[in-house]
Amino acid sequence: MPAPHYATDREPCIPVLFLNERQEYLGWRDVLLHAHLIQDLALPLPPAASAALRLLVAMAARVSGLDAQADGRMTARQWAQRRRDLLKNPEGFDPGTVHDYFDRYIWDLFHPQRPFLQDPRLAAQCEKRAGINKLVFGRPEGNNLSWLSPHTDTHPQPVPSDQALWHLLIHHYYGAAGQCSVRTVSGRSLGRAKAGPLRSTLSFHPLGRTLYETLLAGMPKPSRPWPDAEDRCPWEEPLPAPDPDDSPDPDDGPDPDAAPPPVSSPGRLLTGRSRHAALLIPSADGRQVTDAYLTWATQKKLPALDPYLIHHVHPDQHVTKRHKPRPADADRALWRDLDALLLAGDEDDRKGKTGKGGKNYTVQRPDAFTTLNDLPPDLRADLRVRVYGFDQDDKTVNRTWYTALTPPIWLWTQEHDPAAAERIAECRKAAEEIGEHLDTASKAAWSHVTSPVGDRTGRPPKRLPPWTRSARTLYWPRAENTFWALLDDSTHPPHAAFAADAIHALRTATRPAIAQHFRAAEAIALAVDQLRRHRH
Template identity: 55%
Template sequence: MQRPNVLSTPDPPAPRAAARPALHGKETPPVPSPPAYPVDLRPCIPVHMAGQHQTLGLREVLIQAHRIDDLALPLPPAQSALLRLLTAITAELTGLDDANLSLEEWHERRTDLLTSGRGLKAQDIHDYCDAAALDLYDQRRPLLQDPRLAAQCTKTSGINKLVLGRPAGNNIAWLSPHTDTAPRPVPSDEAFWHLLIQHYYGAAGRCTTRSAGPHTSGRATAGPLRSTLSFHPQGATLLETLLLHQFPYRGGPQDSPDTCPWQEPEPPDPVNPPPPATWPKRLLTGRSRHAVLLVPNADGSAATDAYLTWATQHPAYPATDPYLIIDTHTRAKAEQRDTPRRADADRALWRDLDALLLAGDENSTQRRPTVFDTLNDLPAPVRARLRVRVCGFDQDGRTTNSIWYTAQTPPLWNWAEEHDPPTARRIAACRQAAEHLAALLRTHANTAWNETQNPATGGTPPAPRRGQRPSRWAREALALYWPRAEQAFWNLVNHNTDEASDPYPVFARTAADVLRQAARPDLARHQTAGPALARAVRALAAAAAPASRRKKAARHAQP
């Protein structure tokens, strides 16, 4: 069934093969055209527009960006990657990639684009796409691929290796019907999404062996966004979102030309060191650590196989992605001190709000994404409706992929420290109180569990062991705590602002309530459960005391 494509440009007619002369009175059949899938013309990008779900080509997405509400890719890491690609293209189409603009001129140009109500110029988009290598299956320069892999790799990697979620190689197919003995082709639009994911979130470790120059290796390093959490400012339309994604250049002269991979005449060089991550295009689109080549079927409607291997054996240049929160670990080595905040499916996203809203200083242990530093002079209507789209991919640093997820905040930029310092600090205080009580809840739940399972016979009750895993009471209590803590958090921020001046009592009551609920089934089975629970609840209640008494108790508790 063909996908609906109301606004996309129709595909160009396939070139006709030249007729060959007849041999012995019989006409020679025409040579079939090679498979093709130009992503700028084929409908491969789902969007929300005018209350409907539509699928458009890249060219039409850019032309209609001021009418499109949002991207609608079903894979959050693919949406995060595509936003970076579209941001790089928009920077060139709008002139916001001009390094000669002063900071004031840059902001004036973006403000004019945000308030004009106009879309991008269609002719500029056509010229850009006509000059770029945007065909997935082009024989000489396929999009974001390296055609040399067919000769440099010992074998294909298999289409299941490309598609995240499918078991590949010797991995067991627990919950998937896919196997390498009978691989199922991937529609070309979905192959495009997974191609993006591999370039940004690809795994480290074993891959298909590739020989290029002096390098023969079967090991790759992790993609630049692997296991990270991206924060994308979101406006009323896709064009507004892409303009909010822009960020000015604040460095020195760039020694090499700044281009996207599809604008370069050749695929990346696997032998020499990669070029620096120049602003903004290479920084957003040119830091992949993987090389990929798709193998299409006869008509280009699907990918049937793929090569997936390393793109370079040289270390990556230092670069900070502008959409990541950076956490500073003061006790770590200098090269490991600043790390992107990891995606964690068990961590509620409201716990990262203060990292976005607080400007930070030299003593901060977290730094908000660079792009948010450029949002303080937005027109008031744009600032009032600005939301944040969060895209996370919970992975380990090498090969294991757990789950991807996405969420959207309410309009929040009017709460930023630059515009509303009291609210920003109140949000930070509430988050810190919630985190502190969660840590106390885990500790006291473990203590009560140990006292219940191993009651003391006249001595000191057993304390939690160093590095002890959460007990059953702790696990169940924390699972109940975080959803209720989120409700309490929003009530303090939006309604009970007086209580938010000292939010510890609210979260202490929440922690005590969920611990009682988690322990209730064991009260009748264990004689020591009741007293142990009572001691834990009293310890949590101490956190609800006035701030001055908490500080005094903390001082007396120190050895």
């Protein structure tokens, strides 16, 4: 029988939405060939879409020549002009250049020497496979209970190869830290992995009218070339020496214990920072994946600023810990991040809460947004932002993933409309401040009702009280409506408007308690009075 084969550049593995609203599955090659006819990616898993978009931007940089600045062949001004010229082309990327690029490399998911985004040496370096349920996010694996999925390790079910590719991308970018399959390299065995570079983050991508515009608009800004370093994506690395029996040599390929190459841009920055290694085990015909090896790829740090993340900059921290990505939070509405995208940076001093005692930090917009002012005016007017979030902890717990889409917002930026940008920041800050006061007031009211008579310690409850949870749930949707209304009426004071929302939320959340607790009415009245004091 022929060896299993699944060429990701030609096989229909990436779902896209065309301008005529038709959805179709395409390979990497066809995605770029038809990018000017495609409206957006249609991947159903937001973290996989976030990863795929980074791969496509790196590929687009290669076929468009916009990676030339990385090796010093193009100045920043020439780069911006080259991008504007490309955006004027209604035919998209040059087909000959696209085919030439994809013909140069191996895209086969099951190639014996260079499986796409995998390490074939794991078959010899790992004693045990991880199991197909470990590969697929959402499936229970090991001794975990099967609450919402019928899958078990006693009867593992294969996954189609296209979906296996999606989950492979998620592992490379959002993979867990901690225990993994033991991998033995040069006599040293280790079974612990580091977290993926995007784990628990919120990713922002400029969204054009077509995927072609999205890829060019989201191209990271030019950076200085690294001396004596070639910018390579994983699939662009040179092949190891051919082996007569096609079996991978454990000594060939990058040394996991060696220092990684510099994170150059755009290739290594967007595609080469994975700290996880994987090897998929295919079915006989290559249409499904039946098992997988999943383990660590490197224990070394790969410091870099991802160009699609909002960063909190802590000036009092060590330079290696100064930039912290804004974490994904499924309970946080997208409008609360708008000012971080619209302000140029360093104008927004806040009190951080990432460490004990709090730290002062400034907010830095994603680097990919710093060159958007060079885009043609008609594109800037229509430019929206696609958001991908994966709410996770720092180690192993995956809570939920989500996506969101903003309206066209680039005309509100500080560079174009300073008054609008400042108004958005003012309203967001007011909503946050009133939200904190609502938390404090509702917690105090709950403690007043539930504490024994005479107990005046004032200690906050160890767990979030039900009144606070309910009040939050009611407050933030109302605050969002108020936020958009305040943008249309610049004369209305935002604190008064959000305080009214908070009072309404608190009264609604605690109304049943008035009939249940004899001290509830007094406590709620005191809390409402505290919120009224913060209207100005």
